[in-house]
Amino acid sequence: AQSVTQLGSHVSVSEGALVLLRCNYSSSVPPYLFWYVQYPNQGLQLLLKYTSAATLVKGINGFEAEFKKSETSFHLTKPSAHMSDAAEYFCAVSVRDKLIFGAGTRLAVHP
């Protein structure tokens, strides 16, 4: 069965530091993979998605993620954190006509 595991429920970085949010998936077929972001008191918004066209996927707000089949990973990175990046981030895998989410990682950015 397809599933998603996000390593670390909370991540804290300094403003300007590298952001790395980890996601591992399991899938019996080539997956579609997503990262969504949720700002406080809002619904989720799509950051980026992998659909097999390219292993390095660029998203909005300077985020990118690399699909590594050998490691079954789809980690999210941003070279330099901004205070406005503080939010909860969800990795998700598409299973036929449903989207299965990970538990989420809350990112805190401090000055």
Place this chain on the structure above:
Amino acid sequence: NAGVTQTPKFQVLKTGQSMTLQCAQDMNHNSMYWYRQDPGMGLRLIYYSASEGTTDKGEVPNGYNVSRLNKREFSLRLESAAPSQTSVYFCASSEGNGGGEKLFFGSGTQLSVL
């Protein structure tokens, strides 16, 4: 652009009461979904509707019913609310359902069952 609209935004119920959460989208999307969000558990799919006239169970359907009233509207009903149904509920929609689809989310309904 309204996108996905959910009502109400907040609701407090007593155990055993019933209520319906409303959701409407104005993007002419075929597929609609109801998720619940609980701390440390991410979003879990309750029910979804791949197209008008069809509904299917997700991961956690027990205690809920849904109606796809038309292409725009997809409601979620709690017949007899329980404290375990205290959660934040999100409605979402997508153009299709073949995988790789972007979901558009509403802003959520915070439900407390006492």
